[in-house]
């Protein structure tokens with residue numbers, strides 16, 4: 276008697292399934308998040324059980340918590356977390372900022388699929404099931420996109436819109452209303468790890484990978500506890516990185532602006548010479564001082580823009596590490612990130 280199996284006998288029916296259920300890591304950067312971590316872990320425990328019950332993942336999730344130099348008890352909470360799934364704690368030596376902290380966590384994660392999300396439960400954990408389904412359907416990157424920005428203040432909505440419009444005009448490929456809530460396959464992560472820049476702006480870097488991608492929309496909840504850790508300064512730094520790391524158009528705009536000013540000045544000089552030849556003297560002060568001070572301002576702005584890029588080159592050429600890890604705990608989980616497709620899970624207990 277012979278047995279024959281088809282793919283549909285071996286795996287649950289997930290539509291146009293092209294992958295096997297993965298091991299899943301969830302990476303969360305944490306800066307002074309002592310109050311949010313327990314609610315986060317509780318939600319992820321429910322999620323892990325649900326994903327397992329539906330056969331979407333093959334073992335409990337791995338949670339990677341990165342302590343980005345917190346001043347509160349975040350690290351103690353991470354160390355003492357009692358969970359039904361393995362937790363990897365990564366303690367950075369000091370506060371490096373959200374993007375480097377997230378990158379550190381992504382590089383530490385061992386799952387075949389890795390989700391990044393914020394600690395404050397603003398990113399809806401329930402959307403992760405849909406992300407895994409999209410991964411099973413063949414997507415290497417699944418973007419979490421906010422269904423609406425209604426929960427934001429008018430100011431935040433307006434600045435976000437202006438920023439997206441600006442970046443679009445500068446030729447930067449960004450997905451509107453997507454921040455850093457996304458799933459990436461191991462292949463996509465490997466590719467991301469090859470980007471060596473010091474100034475990370477992950478949401479635009481990931482767009483450059485070029486693998487098949489999907490979008491999952493979700494409703495952004497209010498912060499579960501505490502206040503935003505993104506100060507205006509940090510937000511502006513990230514905003515500048517988005518422009519200067521992905522577009523040299525501002526430099527080109529200076530060249531065009533310079534040409535325009537040069538042509539206008541030339542016409543002005545021509546007019547001055549002709550008036551002089553015709554015996555009219557230029558009515559002095561305004562015609563000299565105004566263009567001079569205007570050009571002085573234009574020069575300073577131009578120098579400032581060039582300086583931004585030169586500063587960036589200076590920082591990038593030093594190739595300093597993007598983060599320094601002080602301590603890693605619980606990294607020896609049962610997942611093996613090198614595992615692909617249907618091979619067995621390697622247990623290293």
Ligand code: UDP
Nearest residue numbers: 304305306343372373376393394503504505
């Ligand atoms: N975060 C971080 N380092 C920082 C600032 C923020 O690791 O220097 C983390 C923070 O703990 C949170 C995520 O980045 O998990 C997003 O920050 P937050 O929720 O404060 O930003 P918002 O949602 O207000 O833009």
Ligand code: MG
Nearest residue numbers: 393395397498
């Ligand atoms: Mg938040």
